[in-house]
Amino acid sequence: MDTNEGIGSRLWAIPEGYMPGSSTGPDEMKSHETICFLNTSNKDAKVEITAYFADREPAGPYEVEVGARRTVHLWVNDLEDPEPIPTDTDYATVIRSNVPIVVQHTRLDSRQAANALLSTMAYPVREAGGS
Amino acid sequence: MDTNEGIGSRLWAIPEGYMPGSSTGPDEMKSHETICFLNTSNKDAKVEITAYFADREPAGPYEVEVGARRTVHLWVNDLEDPEPIPTDTDYATVIRSNVPIVVQHTRLDSRQAANALLSTMAYPVREAGGS
Amino acid sequence: MDTNEGIGSRLWAIPEGYMPGSSTGPDEMKSHETICFLNTSNKDAKVEITAYFADREPAGPYEVEVGARRTVHLWVNDLEDPEPIPTDTDYATVIRSNVPIVVQHTRLDSRQAANALLSTMAYPVREAGGS
Amino acid sequence: MDTNEGIGSRLWAIPEGYMPGSSTGPDEMKSHETICFLNTSNKDAKVEITAYFADREPAGPYEVEVGARRTVHLWVNDLEDPEPIPTDTDYATVIRSNVPIVVQHTRLDSRQAANALLSTMAYPVREAGGS
Numbered sequence: 001m002d003t004n005e006g007i008g009s010r011l012w013a014i015p016e017g018y019m020p021g022s023s024t025g026p027d028e029m030k031s032h033e034t035i036c037f038l039n040t041s042n043k044d045a046k047v048e049i050t051a052y053f054a055d056r057e058p059a060g061p062y063e064v065e066v067g068a069r070r071t072v073h074l075w076v077n078d079l080e081d082p083e084p085i086p087t088d089t090d091y092a093t094v095i096r097s098n099v100p101i102v103v104q105h106t107r108l109d110s111r112q113a114a115n116a117l118l119s120t121m122a123y124p125v126r127e128a129g130g131s
Numbered sequence: 132m133d134t135n136e137g138i139g140s141r142l143w144a145i146p147e148g149y150m151p152g153s154s155t156g157p158d159e160m161k162s163h164e165t166i167c168f169l170n171t172s173n174k175d176a177k178v179e180i181t182a183y184f185a186d187r188e189p190a191g192p193y194e195v196e197v198g199a200r201r202t203v204h205l206w207v208n209d210l211e212d213p214e215p216i217p218t219d220t221d222y223a224t225v226i227r228s229n230v231p232i233v234v235q236h237t238r239l240d241s242r243q244a245a246n247a248l249l250s251t252m253a254y255p256v257r258e259a260g261g262s
Numbered sequence: 263m264d265t266n267e268g269i270g271s272r273l274w275a276i277p278e279g280y281m282p283g284s285s286t287g288p289d290e291m292k293s294h295e296t297i298c299f300l301n302t303s304n305k306d307a308k309v310e311i312t313a314y315f316a317d318r319e320p321a322g323p324y325e326v327e328v329g330a331r332r333t334v335h336l337w338v339n340d341l342e343d344p345e346p347i348p349t350d351t352d353y354a355t356v357i358r359s360n361v362p363i364v365v366q367h368t369r370l371d372s373r374q375a376a377n378a379l380l381s382t383m384a385y386p387v388r389e390a391g392g393s
Numbered sequence: 394m395d396t397n398e399g400i401g402s403r404l405w406a407i408p409e410g411y412m413p414g415s416s417t418g419p420d421e422m423k424s425h426e427t428i429c430f431l432n433t434s435n436k437d438a439k440v441e442i443t444a445y446f447a448d449r450e451p452a453g454p455y456e457v458e459v460g461a462r463r464t465v466h467l468w469v470n471d472l473e474d475p476e477p478i479p480t481d482t483d484y485a486t487v488i489r490s491n492v493p494i495v496v497q498h499t500r501l502d503s504r505q506a507a508n509a510l511l512s513t514m515a516y517p518v519r520e521a522g523g524s
Contacts, residue, residue: 016235254366
């Protein structure tokens with residue numbers, strides 16, 4: 001398989017999302033969530049994130065560009081347009097891309113002394129020509 | 132793929148389940164397990180959870196509704212009907228839905244000072260028309 | 263899909279295995295690894311685990327029975343026959359079953375004060391009739 | 394399926410990579426990332442890792458051999474040829490092998506007192522004859 005055309009899927013989902021509103025330790029240990037994108041293709045990826053909530057309609061799309069042959073580890077805490085995603089709130093995300101990408105989700109939780117981590121590959125929706 | 136029809140699978144499994152019976156810290160840091168559901172479809176999802184154990188027949192079904200275009204992060208600790216799932220006990224879950232959903236499982240373990248986290252996408256059972 | 267015939271795969275792999283040789287805290291917080299099996303079928307599952315190492319031939323098979331409609335969360339630390347799997351040693355596992363099962367792998371690491379956790383679904387090898 | 398021919402895929406991707414530049418505790422608790430390879434086949438695996446970054450062209454390939462019926466848990470921190478992968482830097486990896494293998498990714502983060510762990514199966518790219 002030629003990775004020049006990009007590996008992965010154009011549609012991903014992450015049911016678990018929750019940014020703790022408090023932190024312990026220095027700035028780099030701030031509680032946060034990261035969505036990690038890998039674009040192995042030779043074309044820049046236009047990525048759109050939609051955020052789902054428990055008690056309101058979805059927000060978005062949030063637009064992210066992932067350059068050809070680049071990885072972007074996006075802090076969800078930094079999203080502002082069209083609106084910030086609130087902390088201490090259950091949410092979920094769906095990610096769409098115009099080229100195949102691979103997506104992973106990580107949380108650092110430093111509410112208590114010493115941090116905790118979780119990570120999982122996002123759920124790839126299968127499509128014709130994807131994987 | 133049109134997410135209006137819902138992305139994911141109608142059948143998921145999570146072999147690992149264990150709710151620690153003790154906790155350290157404030158209420159929000161209580162040891163717990165969460166099953167996170169994402170329903171991207173335009174139809175409310177009727178979800179049924181069956182719990183499996185090491186030494187007895189399965190319990191359930193536990194009924195959960197996940198509204199159209201909503202996410203629900205269910206605390207397993209809060210399930211009561213038809214019976215609570217005991218803490219400090221090995222269990223596993225199977226999740227069925229009438230529409231495709233995506234499912235992720237997370238544990239927060241605060242038995243010792245500072246919490247630990249784990250998370251993994253649940254196992255999607257493949258079906259015709261699902262992914 | 264009828265879960266009476268069992269959901270999952272008959273063949274799974276877990277590349278990451280490592281049981282820390284030291285622990286902090288009470289017995290229940292002992293550093294350990296768990297392989298979690300879920301058998302939703304109506305037939306007892308005969309499971310065989312093979313352990314792979316960095317510098318020697320594989321060990322096993324280790325035999326485990328997972329009853330019909332039961333989950334078993336096996337402590338790898340407790341395996342003795344045909345030989346214990348050493349702590350502080352890189353290993354990996356392949357799991358075979360005569361009926362479809364679902365497999366997840368978890369580590370609790372309490373070498374330092376406060377424990378850390380990791381978990382991931384095992385890698386399901388696709389087969390005809392499985393998922 | 395005959396595991397003598399190897400189980401898994403020849404192409405894997407891991408979007409999340411980040412090696413913390415500081416650590417707490419003894420040497421074995423050094424912050425690090427591990428890529429775990431399992432080669433169940435009867436043929437030595439020639440593995441090539443390519444590292445992707447946020448703001449420069451990819452580095453590599455890094456060559457690793459995983460013997461027949463062996464597992465290798467590679468510390469990314471130890472890679473030197475063609476160039477070290479810097480700490481405190483977002484990166485991602487693509488792994489290619491001449492025989493099917495299974496790949497998992499783990500981080501130990503000991504920047505704060507007590508360590509945190511994350512792990513996930515890598516993303517297997519589907520190919521004819523693979524799984």
